[in-house]
Structure formats: C-alpha cells, structure tokens
Amino acid sequence: MLLDPYLKQPYLPRLSYWVGCFSVYDREETLGEELNKYDPNDPVDRDLLIRRYCLKSRPRETFHHRRAKFDVLEQALADPTFDFASIWEEDEDQEDFYDFWSWPSNWPEIIDPRGLFQAIKETAKEVWHEDLQRSNLPSLQSCREIPERDLGTYDWLFSVDNPQEWKNVFNLAVTPSDLTTLGPVFEKEDFTLSIEGPMNSLIFRPSHWPPSTAFTYCELDVLVSGISELEVRGSQFGGPLRGTLTRLNAGYFLRMEIGFDCVIECVALHVRIANVIGSYRRNSR
Template sequence: MLHCPYGTQPFTPTLRLLVSCFFQETHETLLSAYNPNDPVELEQLLRQHCLMPEPRETFRHRQARFEFLELALADPDTDFDDVWDIDEEKDGFDIYEYPSWPKGWQSINNSRGLFELYLATARDVWRDDLIRANLPSLATCREIPARDRGGYDWLFSVDNPQSWKEVFGHASTPQEPYTQGPVFHEGRLKLHLEGSLNLLRCLPSSWPASDPLTHCTFDVSIEEISEMEMHGTDFSGRVKVCLTPLKPGYHLRLEIGFDCVIECVALHVSLCGVQGFRSAK
C-alpha cells in the first residue's frame, strides 16, 4: 500500500491535492505573477510549481496522481469546478476571497481545460517517473526464459557502451572484476570495478607485436531503480553480472563475493570512468 509522504495513512489523490500549491500562503506572491486563464502562462505555472517533486514524495506518488487524473478526465460526470468550492456556511467566504488565494486571480474560466493541460504537461515532466513506475516487477523478470536473458558479456548492452569502446576500441570484457562494495546515494546504486581483460593471448608468429591494455577500472551506475532486493554479509569481492534488457529498462543481477546478491529493475544502467592499464593497478 502506498502511504502519504508525511505519514502512515493511505495516499489518496484528489483534485484539490493536485493544485494544492494554489492554496499555500508561501506560494501566494509567486503565483500572482501568472494568469491561470492564459494557456501559455498556465503551463509555466504547472511546470514550475504544481509538478515539481515534493519532499519525501516518490515516483509512485506521481504515478498515483497521474492515474487518478486520467480516470477523472475520462469520467464525464467529474465536476472540475467543485475543486474551487468552499463551504460558505463553514468558512464564510468563497474561494476567490480565500486568504492564500493569489492576488489578482479572479476566477478559473475553464476548470476541465486546466486539468487537461495538467495531465498533458505531467506526461512530459514526469515521463521517466511514469516509465519507471511501469517497469516489470522483479518477480516477472525472474520468469523470463533463460534463452531470453542477458549473458555475462554485458558491457555493450548498457546505455553508453561508447565510453568503453573509446578506451579499448574492441570488445574486450573483464574477467569477473572486483569491487570493494556498492554505494547507495539518493536512489542510485554505484559500483567501482577493476579487473583483468579477456584478451587473445596466443598470436601467430607472423602477426606484428602488440602491447594491448590488460587491466581496467570503471564504474557502473544504476539509476531510476523501481524495485531492488539484496542479501548477504560482505558485499566486496569478485562480481558476476547478468544484465537483461527489458526495452525500456533493465533487470540486473549482481553476484558479489561468496554469498551476496543484489537484484534490481532499473530504467538506466551506464558505464563511466573507464580507464585501461597495461599491468595490474
């Protein structure tokens, strides 16, 4: 169950929640600069205020808000003007006299149109979040037949294999590289790896002598993780990686050391900091 960002209650989106920034006194001066009845200014207002990430909010909350609004717009009986209504008997004034209502704003001429633009803008602003929220679960990925899974020659299946090719210029891959452990930061998983390369050792005598790179160091960055499980004790040691492209996204399984496993579904997996050496570093 998805809980509210600031509590343990179930997260239940409402139309008023979607435009809650309209009713916050701290935003009153900023919002007064916009005309909510001008489509261009309204889109800027939505992008810069309503659709910006909230503290403690996750991509799952944004998915819930988006899907709620989709259903509301698909229902011809939804009263979008009701979002501006205040209980006059209780509050004693209408919405346009509300203390935090932006100065200079009169009335919203087309409430449905406002929320239609909200949905279209959210589809653009929250694009990665919505894709990430709809990635397959770990349970679904584990059911992928073995013939359709990724192999251990995985370096050229990630988002930016060019960073590897620019250093090595050929399809050499590391032999079970070593890591000192993963680093988690703001929803990202990063591993620094180093190891020797799979290279053709025996060359015909007629071939010219060469001095190829024999060792490498590089970082693997896993971002926009939708689901992750990990178990084990010491997350340092040799690493085996199986990367299955999901189109979009990836199912990634890391086997580290003797008993550690990190398994996740993520939108992006990329290489960075690639370096090559002619001897062990």
C-alpha cells in the same frame, strides 16, 4: 500498499491534490502575495504555475505517489462529463488540508477548468517522464521468473546503454571474467560500482594489435539509475564480480554477484558505464 508519505495511511489521492498548492489558507501574506502576481488564465503564467507549484518535488514523495496522482488526473480527463469547475469549490464534507480553500485574492475565475487540468497532464508527462516510465517497469519478482534462456549473458558490458564507451578503449567483444569491486556506493535512488580486473581473454585481441601494446588491465564505473525496485543481500560487499544484464521492453533487470555472499538485484531504467581506462598493469584510482 502505497502509504501517504506523511500520514502513514493508504495513499488515495484526489483530483483536488493537483490544485491544493494554490490554496493560500493561513498563508495570505506569503504564498498569497506571490501567486497574486500571476493570472491562471494566461497561457504563459499558467505554464509557470504548473511547473513551479503543481509539479514541485515534495520531500518523501516517490515516483509511486506521482504515478498515483497522475492516474487520478488521467481518469478524470477521460470522462467528458466530469465537472472540473467543482474542484475549485470547498467541500465541507471532506476533512483534508486541500479542502480548506482560500484562493489568491486577485485571481479571476478560471475560464477553462478542464483546459487547466489538461495542461497539467501534458506538462506532467514531460516533467515526470522518467518517473512515469519507472512506474511501468515490471516487478523484481516477475523478472526473477524470466526463463533462463531469456536472461542476458555474462557479456553484460554489451547490453548497457552505452557499450561504445568500452569499445572505444578496448575494441573487444567480451566482458572480462575476473572483475572485482569494492562494492556499491548508493546515492539517493542510484548506485555506482567501480570495477577493475585483468584482461585475460586476449585471444579476442584484434589481429592488428601487437601483444606488446595490448592493454592488460581495465577499470570502469557502472552507473545504475532510474531504479524502480532494488534488493541487496549478503555481508561481503567487495570481491569478485559476476553479472548478468537483461534488457526489458524499457529498462533492465540487473543481477550482480559480489564476493562471498553479496547479491544485488534491481530493475532500473538505465545502466551506463563511464571512466573506462585501459592500462598495461594495475593502477590505483
């Protein structure tokens, strides 16, 4: 169940949440003065108001909350009889921050209330594009139930967003089998794995590469972003690495086995590689 990020109760957004950011109740001398500079009926001002206030990133709000708000908006717009003008009226039967309406003193009446909410939707689709994509990714549990024959192979380097980064350095159609890592580094909703290992599969070396000039060691970073669901199990976060990467309709199902008992599983929009280095012997980064 999705909880309100502040109240810790079920999150049940209403359409009024989209315009509650314009209420200057108890903020007339701060937010009120700022909003009075704009005309919500002017297309340029309206676009600025939507981007700066309606779609402002809020602490603790996740892509799940944004999806829920978007669905409420989309549902209302799908109803040709919905009265959008009523959203701007105070509802005395509701006890919610967003219902203590006090609009900027210089604002005129909204000429086209439905048009305003339609503009909010179109701009949200642009600004929240990745969040809305993430919300449509399959669950981690459903990915675990994918038949083995449909899972990715261990040559996962060639299923990432940018396999050319590897090919530009090694020109090899194989993922090294003896890769190791010190473990994941998490930053907000993303993580990075720095990996390295010997190039033992030299039978895949292009015929025009003399043995003396073929790289024998590789280093690279794996960058995972747009994660919708993540699970990390185990205690040994460094050591040998074995991975599979399964392409979904949009995004990936990634499974990495690391060291003695660590397993990283996630569903994410993007898996990229970067900082690919080839050398003739082990180099410390």
